[in-house]
Amino acid sequence: MAHDHDEDHHEHRSELSEMQLRVRALETVLAEKGYLDPAALDVMIEAFETKIGPHNGAGVVAKAWADPEFKRALVEDATKAVRSLGLINRVGDHLIAVENTPGLHNTIVCTLCSCYPWEVLGLPPVWYKSAPYRSRAVSDPRGVLADFGLSLPADTQIRVWDSTAETRFIVVPMRPAGTEGWSEEKLAALVTRDCMIGTGLPKNAADVA
């Protein structure tokens, strides 16, 4: 799974080999002491790579777009509403869905660490956990959005949710124009990970038609 572009950077390469060794030592010691079952780790890693991911959140958003009753339920109690969908992994408590409107754009961040709604979006991308995002998301969100190539109207209200407790947030973006009558499955193809974090918008209808 090592990627070539990382190998180009000397400091990455040296951390890679150092960390491979240190993590292997940790695993061997902890397993030999009987604290862990390495086979259980394999299953966990596979689940993180395949079962959880932004496809879960995309399905939730698409259903909210297609079903106003579900959207009401989602905004009222996202944990309960998402559980009703019977996703492969049951969503934990304290999930909160925040809805974008023509005059309001929501974004989420964790300035203190890396809190992220991973049950619906998967593990967070590197940029979400990085110092540039965590430092500027709360003070200069328009500058951060510009780094993603996103420019919002000057009068749009920007709301930043800092995930400082065990509550987790998912943004429900606005449904793109020209998608009337689309199935949930087709709508889900418009929903990007970043639009559920608030650093992007959904794809346009023409992109998937």
Place this chain on the structure above:
Amino acid sequence: MDGVHDMGGMHGFGKVEPEENEPVFHAAWEGRCLALNRAMGAIGAWTIDEGRAGIEALRPDVYLSRSYYGKWALRLENMVIERGLAETDELAAGHALHAAKPLKRKLGIADIPRTLTRGSFGRPAEAPAGFTVGERVRTKNIHPPTHTRLPRYARGHAGVIEAIRGCHVFPDSTAIGAGENPQWLYTVLFEGRELWGEAADPTLKVSIEAFEAYLEPVER
């Protein structure tokens, strides 16, 4: 702890750099490291808050120069040693050299689905909520040397209670082994200018999730 992890509002870190088609893990050791940390957490070796405090306890130069999972690996080394689960010579040798410490439970394959759902941090309330929705509050100006979830940029500022999120485990308490001490949790909303001054984006509002112990009423 007023550490370098508390990044909200800091300058100088540069642009956000999204990666096209980013893989879940950039190297196999990252996945192993995540799973190792989660497995040790799942068997009750430490709480989520003690684990976060373990990351924050890394020296600032280490915190800033190590990758995300690199920090997780260093934290795990430190915590297994601190708790007597392994010793330095064992990590150096890459093999167990001393007797294991008895643990209450071990994570098996059958437990994995459970680890894919976040735990619940809600607890029964021991007293009614001290603040109401719409009430103006001020965050306290506190600087505990131990773990806290009140970010520096949001201390000593006036905001409004937007929502009451229930009664939750108090991280400042569990992180120092002082019990769950459940507290009411609120979404507190601040105007951008309250946090960042007159030059702030006038369209900006920021909320934090604030435990009751972080808040005091605003005198009218």
